Each structure stands twice: as structure tokens, then as C-alpha cells.
Amino acid sequence: MKAAEIRSTFLHFFESKGHTIVSSSPVIPGDDPTLLFTNAGMNQFKDVFLGFDKRPYSRATTSQKCIRAGGKHNDLDNVGYTARHHTFFEMLGNFSFGDYFKKDAIAYAWELLTVHFKLPKDKLWATVYAEDDEAYDIWLKDIGLPAERIVRIGDNKGGRYMSDNFWMMGDTGPCGPCSEIFYDHGPEVAGGPPGSPEQDGDRYIEIWNNVFMQFNRTDDGVMHPLPKPSVDTGMGLERLAAVLQHVHSNYEIDLFAQLLAAAKGAVEASGGTDVDPASPSLKVIADHIRACTFTIVDGVIPGNEGRGYVLRRIARRAIRHGYKLGARKPFFYTLVAPLAAVMGEAYPELKRDADRATAVLKAEEERFFQTIQHGMEILEAALAGGTQQIDGDTAFKLHDTFGFPVDLTGDVCRERGVTVDEVGFNAAMNRQREQARASAKFKMAAGLAYEGTPTTFHGYEHLVCETSKVTALYVD
Numbered sequence: 082m083k084a085a086e087i088r089s090t091f092l093h094f095f096e097s098k099g100h101t102i103v104s105s106s107p108v109i110p111g112d113d114p115t116l117l118f119t120n121a122g123m124n125q126f127k128d129v130f131l132g133f134d135k136r137p138y139s140r141a142t143t144s145q146k147c148i149r150a151g152g153k154h155n156d157l158d159n160v161g162y163t164a165r166h167h168t169f170f171e172m173l174g175n176f177s178f179g180d181y182f183k184k185d186a187i188a189y190a191w192e193l194l195t196v197h198f199k200l201p202k203d204k205l206w207a208t209v210y211a212e213d214d215e216a217y218d219i220w221l222k223d224i225g226l227p228a229e230r231i232v233r234i235g236d237n238k239g240g241r242y243m244s245d246n247f248w249m250m251g252d253t254g255p256c257g258p259c260s261e262i263f264y265d266h267g268p269e270v271a272g273g274p275p276g277s278p279e280q281d282g283d284r285y286i287e288i289w290n291n292v293f294m295q296f297n298r299t300d301d302g303v304m305h306p307l308p309k310p311s312v313d314t315g316m317g318l319e320r321l322a323a324v325l326q327h328v329h330s331n332y333e334i335d336l337f338a339q340l341l342a343a344a345k346g347a348v349e350a351s352g353g354t355d356v357d358p359a360s361p362s363l364k365v366i367a368d369h370i371r372a373c374t375f376t377i378v379d380g381v382i383p384g385n386e387g388r389g390y391v392l393r394r395i396a397r398r399a400i401r402h403g404y405k406l407g408a409r410k411p412f413f414y415t416l417v418a419p420l421a422a423v424m425g426e427a428y429p430e431l432k433r434d435a436d437r438a439t440a441v442l443k444a445e446e447e448r449f450f451q452t453i454q455h456g457m458e459i460l461e462a463a464l465a466g467g468t469q470q471i472d473g474d475t476a477f478k479l480h481d482t483f484g485f486p487v488d489l490t491g492d493v494c495r496e497r498g499v500t501v502d503e504v505g506f507n508a509a510m511n512r513q514r515e516q517a518r519a520s521a522k523f524k525m526a527a528g529l530a531y532e533g534t535p536t537t538f539h540g541y542e543h544l545v546c547e548t549s550k551v552t553a554l555y556v557d
């Protein structure tokens with residue numbers, strides 16, 4: 082079953098259960114400054130769940146464009162390393178706004194997976210929040226899932242309600258337990274069952290999260306039962322497609338086949354020879370062209386702070402992977418057209434805006450190609466001789482003079498098992514800021530030409546929180 086058919090089967094299944102099909106919102110959240118990018122289907126319904134917004138429906142279903150490359154959810158560093166994470170992906174979801182709850186949500190999910198998608202029941206596992214006996218019993222008694230494949234997940238992250246199976250919108254507000262459905266890709270893939278220490282492999286893949294918004298948490302930490310509990314679910318389209326297309330990696334599904342071939346062709350046309358079609362760098366490039374193009378189409382341009390800087394970092398990482406494969410001139414921008422060909426049907430904005438996205442990426446790429454070679458030579462020289470850590474001054478010089486975002490330097494280093502000196506990098510950054518400030522003061526005091534107010538560079542304050550998971554360079 083092709084991804085397009087999976088998407089429409091999902092939406093029409095929930096439509097048949099009384100849900101209104103709602104379009105994806107942009108990847109840039111409209112009026113939510115707390116959120117860098119849309120990272121889940123529920124984002125566009127946040128105010129509906131909070132009761133601030135009313136809709137003409139109490140059940141909805143969507144296929145939502147999501148980006149997880151910054152902020153709370155950051156999968157940038159997983160790309161190329163796991164078979165299941167993207168920076169851009171589509172999240173299929175169904176939502177109940179004070180309408181149905183756990184029993185129906187689980188029954189719908191089970192019916193869709195086992196009857197309509199015909200997944201073998203014995204390959205499915207479910208997790209529930211440790212204290213959620215209600216969900217546990219629904220799986221055991223109503224659905225008939227054997228107890229061996231229902232896993233209770235407790236507060237394993239240190240602290241009450243800090244569990245993969247307890248969802249909170251923030252420190253206060255709606256929250257509740259969730260139940261996740263996993264698919265077992267079989268013993269030929271490495272990884273352990275949910276809840277086990279070996280879980281972090283690609284064998285048992287989390288495909289669907291069902292969140293039960295059951296409480297309102299107040300400042301004092303008390304959980305008040307909501308009068309009308311709600312449901313919010315999310316399933317990764319690419320993960321489900323891998324299962325249904327009998328492959329073990331998201332990168333082997335139909336949506337990626339053409340894109341990977343196009344990436345190989347583009348790199349080879351720009352200097353690479355005989356690129357290995359299985360190279361992880363091609364996967365990174367194919368992943369990143371999706372994130373970059375959707376981000377540009379929805380209104381971001383590469384820049385030095387906030388969303389623009391995340392976009393720049395993703396684009397430059399992709400370019401560096403192409404460079405690693407031998408590309409010596411711009412190639413990345415040529416992938417917008419093949420992407421629009423593959424996904425333009427589902428997301429017409431891609432076709433509409435392909436030319437502009439191509440031009441924006443081309444300009445960014447031309448700029449980075451002016452410095453990448455020299456920067457890579459400096460980095461290679463620093464890596465030569467078996468160092469275990471790149472010093473902060475070198476990382477800063479690469480950033481400041483050669484346009485290497487520090488996570489890009491970290492990405493190169495990680496391939497060699499080397500780390501980057503985070504403290505030293507930040508110190509070098511601060512030194513430069515201090516110097517800039519002092520020199521601005523001096524110019525003003527001396528009455529030298531100085532126009533306007535001094536600007537403060539905020540790029541790194543943003544970066545510090547955005548890359549927390551990326552390179553483990555920063556604390557969360």
C-alpha cells in the first residue's frame with residue numbers, strides 16, 4: 082500500500098466514525114510563540130482542548146506536517162542513525178474534543194490496524210501508563226491483547242508524571258496518561274520490547290500514540306479530573322508505511338525511493354562518483370530536503386536566529402553530507418523539484434512554491450560552498466592526529482569565519498567518535514560578544530560614526546535550547 086493510500090485510508094476511516102477531515106496547519110505555528118515548529122497534530126487544536134476555542138465538530142482527523150528539529154522535540158541528530166526518525170514527517174491523528182474517550186479510541190485504533198490495514202495481531206504491543214488500570218483492562222479484556230504484550234510504563238524519568246506514557250502540555254493545564262502501540266519488525270532487526278533496556282533499537286517500533294487528556298493540573302500540582310476528557314492521537318505515516326510495505330526502514334518506503342535516487346543523481350552531477358545508494362548521507366539529504374522545503378514554503382528563510390537559523394543548520398548539514406560524498410558545487414536545491422513531484426499531490430503548496438524554494442536554497446547553498454572547503458580543511462587538520470575533542474576556539478572559528486553551525490561541526494566529529502568542547506565554544510562566543518560591545522562603546526565615546534542602537538545577537542541563546550538533544554553539547 083502506497084503512502085498516499087495509507088493517508089487517505091486513515092482519514093476516511095475516521096471520517097466514517099464521525100470525524101471531520103481537517104487540513105494540515107503550516108509547519109510554522111500561527112499564533113504560538115512558545116513553539117518553534119509544529120511538532121504534532123494536536124498543535125492546531127491546542128485552544129480547542131483548553132476550551133478557548135470552539136469548533137463546529139467534536140471529532141476531527143488530520144494528516145499533519147510536522148518538524149522535529151528544534152525545541153522540546155528534536156530528532157535532528159537521530160536522522161541517518163535510526164531507521165524511524167525524520168526531521169520532517171507526517172503525523173496522522175484523530176481527535177476527540179470532550180466526545181469519546183479511552184474505550185472508543187483504543188477500539189478505533191485496533192480496528193483500523195488489524196481489519197483495514199490487516200496488520201498481524203501477534204506483532205502488535207501496547208504500552209499504558211503504569212497506574213492506568215482502565216486502559217490496561219481495555220487492552221486485555223475488550224481487545225484481547227495477551228498480557229505479555231501489554232507493558233505498564235511508570236515514572237521512569239525521575240519524578241511523578243515524568244513518563245513516556247504520561248503526557249503534559251506544560252507544567253499546568255490538560256494532561257493525562259497515554260497508550261502507545263508498537264510493531265515488532267522481527268528478530269532480524271536489533272532492539273528490545275517497549276520498556277526494556279534494549280528498547281532503543283529499530284525492532285519494536287512505536288507507531289501510534291493515543292493520549293488521554295484526563296486531568297487539569299493546577300499550579301499546586303493537583304490533578305483535577307476534567308469534566309469532559311478528550312483524546313489526541315498521532316501516528317507516523319512513514320513508520321506505518323514501512324510496516325505495510327514490508328520494509329524495516331522508513332527510508333525504504335515509496336515516498337523516499339525517488340528522493341534518494343534524485344539525491345544520488347544530484348551529488349554525482351556535482352562531483353561525486355559512484356555514490357553508494359545505501360549511504361546514510363543520502364538518507365540525511367533526502368530527509369533534510371523535505372524539512373527545508375516545507376519550512377521555506379511555509380514562510381521561513383535561512384537566517385541567523387530563531388527558525389531561520391534552524392533552517393540554515395538543516396540545509397548546511399545536508400550540504401556537508403553531499404560534500405562528504407564528493408559534491409563540489411551546489412546540488413541540494415535541485416531536489417526541490419523531485420520532492421514536489423512526489424508530495425505535491427498531497428501538499429499542493431509544494432508545487433505552487435517550488436520555484437521560490439529552489440531559489441532560496443540555491444542562494445544559501447552558493448554562499449556555503451564559498452567557505453565549506455576551507456572550513457573542512459581546518460576541521461580535518463584539527464581532527465588529524467587522533468584528538469578526542471575539538472577545542473572551543475576551533476569550533477568557534479569554524480562557526481564565525483566559515484559558517485559552520487556548531488552542531489554541523491558536531492555532526493562531522495560524531496562520525497569519527499570525537500566530541501566538541503562545548504564550554505570552550507561558548508567562552509569563545511562570549512569573548513567575541515564582549516569585544517563587540519566594548520568596541521561599540523569606544524566608538525560612541527570617541528564620537529566616531531555610529532548609527533542606530535547596538536544590536537544584540539541572540540542566535541546562540543536560541544541555539545542553546547534548540548540543539549540540546551542534537552549534539553549533547555548543551556544542557557536541556
Ligand code: ATP
Nearest residue numbers: 149156165166167170287288289290315316317320
Ligand atoms: P519516538 O519515541 O520514536 O521518538 P515519540 O514518542 O517521540 O517517538 P510521539 O511524540 O508520541 O513520538 O509522536 C507520535 C508518533 O509520531 C510516534 O508514535 C511516531 O509514529 C511518530 N513520530 C514521532 N517522531 C517522529 C520522527 N522524528 N520521525 C517520524 N515519525 C515520528
Ligand code: MG
Nearest residue numbers: 149154155156
Ligand atoms: Mg521522540
Ligand code: MG
Nearest residue numbers: 245261287290
Ligand atoms: Mg516514544
Ligand code: MG
Nearest residue numbers: 245261287290
Ligand atoms: Mg510517543
